[in-house]
Amino acid sequence: DVKVxxxxxxxxxxxxxxxxxxxxxxxxxxxxxxxRQDPGLGLxxxxxxxxxxxxxxxxxxxxxxxxxxxxERFSLxxxxxxxxxxxxxxxxxxxxxxxxxxxxxxxxxxLTVT
Amino acid sequence: xxxVTQMEGPVTLSEEAFLTINCTYTATGYPSLFWYVQYPGEGxxxxxxxTKADDKGSxxxxxxxxRKETTSFHLEKGSVQVSDSAVYFCALRGGxxxxxxxxxxxxIVHP
Numbered sequence: 001d002v003k004v005x006x007x008x009x010x011x012x013x014x015x016x017x018x019x020x021x022x023x024x025x026x027x028x029x030x031x032x033x034x035x036r037q038d039p040g041l042g043l044x045x046x047x048x049x050x051x052x053x054x055x056x057x058x059x060x061x062x063x064x065x066x067x068x069x070x071x072e073r074f075s076l077x078x079x080x081x082x083x084x085x086x087x088x089x090x091x092x093x094x095x096x097x098x099x100x101x102x103x104x105x106x107x108x109x110x111l112t113v114t
Numbered sequence: 115x116x117x118v119t120q121m122e123g124p125v126t127l128s129e130e131a132f133l134t135i136n137c138t139y140t141a142t143g144y145p146s147l148f149w150y151v152q153y154p155g156e157g158x159x160x161x162x163x164x165t166k167a168d169d170k171g172s173x174x175x176x177x178x179x180x181r182k183e184t185t186s187f188h189l190e191k192g193s194v195q196v197s198d199s200a201v202y203f204c205a206l207r208g209g210x211x212x213x214x215x216x217x218x219x220x221x222i223v224h225p
Contacts, residue, residue, distance in 0.1 A: 004157075031211075040217070041217065042203070042215055042216065042217035042218050043158075043203070043215045043218075045212060048211075048212065050211070058212070090157055090158065092157075092158075101146055101207045101213070102148060102160045102163060103150075103158075103160075103213060104160075105150075105157035105158040105159065106157050107155075107156055107157045108156070108157045
């Protein structure tokens with residue numbers, strides 16, 4: 001069974017802290033994504049990665065960076081957390097094999113910045 | 115660019131009622147279309163998909179037909195249950211590498 005895991009379900013951090021959100025997939029997928037989900041705004045793409053060591057900015061990359069040193073792991077980094085980064089963060093992965101291109105999502109990390 | 119528009123919620127129904135959640139899209143070429151569901155406290159999971167015009171995706175009693183002439187992919191279920199209460203997202207994968215999602219529609223089903 002396919003699986004995407006995220007390091008924490010709930011996280012509370014203080015303003016100015018450096019925050020690491022980890023995502024691991026066990027499906028050997030090429031693509032990985034980080035989204036944030038806020039009420040009324042749906043999913044917004046922060047960054048995505050085509051493959052190892054490759055990354056592209058999404059719609060709202062400001063204040064975030066990412067790292068993908070190994071195929072199975074995609075990390076989201078908040079360099080200096082701010083209260084407006086309080087949100088639900090969702091990781092997803094996808095393979096390019098086949099024709100459907102469906103995404104597989106992790107359970108999400110609810111981050112609160114105080 | 116690609117876009118997905120779905121009806122705003124919440125949609126509130128009684129158990130065993132008929133459900134329709136509208137989804138229309140704008141895309142070049144021939145996109146693949148998806149419905150994802152997000153149960154409370156969880157991530158999104160694929161509910162159903164269709165990869166070409168006139169295909170019907172179905173799963174767990176839900177259905178959606180890929181209508182290229184009306185650029186629509188409406189989600190339907192004949193008889194909803196309380197356990198169907200969730201947020202439903204319509205999405206497409208078009209020519210761009212990046213999937214495009216609608217804003218989500220919350221469904222609340224009362225006993």
